[in-house]
Amino acid sequence: MPLRKRRASIWRNWISPARLACREGKETGSLFVDLRCTKSCYFCFNVNQPHFEHFQKHRRNIVLELEQAHASGANYRCLAVTGGEPLLNEDDVIAFFRRAKELYPHCHTRLYTNGELLNDRNLERLAESGLAEIRFSVKPRDFDSRQEHVLHAMEKAVAALPNVVIEMPVIPGSADEMKSLMRLGVHYCSADNRNSAQVSPQNAPFAHSEDVRRHYAWLAFGEGDHFLKCAKAFGDDAERVRKWADAKESVPYNFDGSAERIAFPLKLAQEAREALPGIDLGLNTSILEEQNGGLLLREVGLERIEA
Numbered sequence: 001m002p003l004r005k006r007r008a009s010i011w012r013n014w015i016s017p018a019r020l021a022c023r024e025g026k027e028t029g030s031l032f033v034d035l036r037c038t039k040s041c042y043f044c045f046n047v048n049q050p051h052f053e054h055f056q057k058h059r060r061n062i063v064l065e066l067e068q069a070h071a072s073g074a075n076y077r078c079l080a081v082t083g084g085e086p087l088l089n090e091d092d093v094i095a096f097f098r099r100a101k102e103l104y105p106h107c108h109t110r111l112y113t114n115g116e117l118l119n120d121r122n123l124e125r126l127a128e129s130g131l132a133e134i135r136f137s138v139k140p141r142d143f144d145s146r147q148e149h150v151l152h153a154m155e156k157a158v159a160a161l162p163n164v165v166i167e168m169p170v171i172p173g174s175a176d177e178m179k180s181l182m183r184l185g186v187h188y189c190s191a192d193n194r195n196s197a198q199v200s201p202q203n204a205p206f207a208h209s210e211d212v213r214r215h216y217a218w219l220a221f222g223e224g225d226h227f228l229k230c231a232k233a234f235g236d237d238a239e240r241v242r243k244w245a246d247a248k249e250s251v252p253y254n255f256d257g258s259a260e261r262i263a264f265p266l267k268l269a270q271e272a273r274e275a276l277p278g279i280d281l282g283l284n285t286s287i288l289e290e291q292n293g294g295l296l297l298r299e300v301g302l303e304r305i306e307a
């Protein structure tokens with residue numbers, strides 16, 4: 001069975017045509033009407049979105065946004081509707097895929113869903129709208145009373161639509177439940193893929209702009225992922241690292257005296273540890289966010305670097 005991208009994706013006989021473009025975020029668009037959902041998965045990215053609360057009550061006009069993008073010359077090879085649970089806004093979603101088909105006849109269109117609201121009627125409407133792919137986001141141990149309904153919906157989707165994908169996080173001890181899904185014979189895309197589909201475009205300015213790299217000179221892409229990484233020290237250790245970095249003269253860092261913390265290149269963590277015995281260091285993971293026309297660095301993870 002083929003494996004792809006650091007074993008993050010697995011498929012049998014077939015892989016979603018949207019995968020390559022999705023990985024790089026080129027000529028791809030992902031829209032949502034709002035962020036309401038029928039579930040509350042522990043790994044959901046949405047709660048960390050800046051406007052999560054706002055889009056519990058407000059809706060976007062995704063057809064209008066698509067038309068505006070088209071009018072301004074945007075080209076798309078892949079267009080996705082995500083959420084929240086998009087089928088809470090079924091009419092908007094159908095209208096979007098119909099319009100996408102008119103404006104971008106060769107574009108690969110994709111709908112993310114948890115499958116709970118999928119039924120014969122809206123599946124037929126989705127097929128008629130020209131939707132190319134439906135992607136079920138599920139997780140093992142999540143199969144409660146709706147499990148049978150969702151599995152049934154997956155089977156019906158295989159018959160109704162050209163492409164069906166299941167994406168799920170790999171959870172230790174859930175192999176049997178995952179295997180029970182494999183019987184459907186579709187493409188399985190892990191949460192890591194979803195992760196990179198969001199993280200790669202967000203951190204693209206760091207990859208493409210010398211100015212951004214210079215501004216965040218203590219950061220670097222992690223090995224094997226699209227997150228930005230650095231080492232951090234706190235309290236008295238922050239001051240020790242700052243003096244060490246100043247003495248070396250060539251170490252870029254970001255020192256925040258009021259918060260007593262310093263960020264510096266992860267590749268220098270071992271050297272700092274050898275120079276400063278007993279120091280406590282953390283591995284920091286961040287992504288860039290656009291806010292008010294500028295870039296903001298948002299910390300999404302911090303873990304101790306063991307000596």
Ligand code: SF4
Pocket residue numbers: 037038039040041043044045046083084085113114137
């Ligand atoms: S189904 Fe998707 S959008 Fe809804 S909570 Fe789970 S991960 Fe988030």
